[in-house]
Amino acid sequence: MMIALSGTPGTGKSSVADMLLQNGITVIRATETVDPYRLGADPDRDTDIIDDEQWAKEFRPIDGVVEGHLSHLLRADRIIILRCRPDILKERLERRGYSEDKVRENVEAELLDVILAEAVDIHGPEKIYEIDTTKDDMTSVTRKVLEVITGTATPASGTVDWLIACGDML
Numbered sequence: 001m002m003i004a005l006s007g008t009p010g011t012g013k014s015s016v017a018d019m020l021l022q023n024g025i026t027v028i029r030a031t032e033t034v035d036p037y038r039l040g041a042d043p044d045r046d047t048d049i050i051d052d053e054q055w056a057k058e059f060r061p062i063d064g065v066v067e068g069h070l071s072h073l074l075r076a077d078r079i080i081i082l083r084c085r086p087d088i089l090k091e092r093l094e095r096r097g098y099s100e101d102k103v104r105e106n107v108e109a110e111l112l113d114v115i116l117a118e119a120v121d122i123h124g125p126e127k128i129y130e131i132d133t134t135k136d137d138m139t140s141v142t143r144k145v146l147e148v149i150t151g152t153a154t155p156a157s158g159t160v161d162w163l164i165a166c167g168d169m170l
């Protein structure tokens with residue numbers, strides 16, 4: 001079974017993936033597989049341009065977790081979307097040293113549910129497991145992710161509404 005672990009940068013994918021590895025789960029980092037699909041750099045957005053459609057099409061399915069903000073594009077069996085309230089996400093990204101523009105771009109994407117909407121569009125809601133990481137520590141988030149992996153969690157999407165919580169950030 002292939003499980004995608006996606007979410008806006010800063011929502012905690014990489015940290016959770018580290019804990020999954022400690023729990024003996026097979027984890028592939030999507031960023032380590034995209035090199036052949038790099039189309040160039042986008043200096044304005046301080047990011048690489050990836051042919052993500054081709055990457056998703058050619059990705060050989062694994063039995064384990066694929067971690068990364070493109071992983072929801074894969075033909076995965078279950079899709080986990082980590083979420084974080086935009087004001088807290090902003091703090092996490094600023095602490096990471098992201099530029100002001102990059103922080104704003106990611107905070108807006110989280111505020112507007114961009115990754116969740118893409119995932120629901122591709123897979124339908126029954127494969128989606130949205131997990132809010134705003135208040136839970138990494139151990140609790142990892143426990144919830146493990147519940148998805150073992151099949152004891154119930155699909156959930158649309159469980160957060162950041163526009164009500166912090167729409168004035170727009």
Ligand SMILES: Nc1ncnc2c1ncn2[C@@H]1O[C@H](COP(=O)(O)OP(=O)(O)O)[C@@H](O)[C@H]1O
Binds near residue numbers: 134
């Ligand atoms: N549940 C959490 N609670 C508090 N801080 C967190 C949590 N998850 C991640 N962080 C912190 O947020 C930052 C981004 O986490 P990271 O795992 O790199 O996110 P991503 O891989 O989604 O970009 C890191 O500094 C990490 O320590």
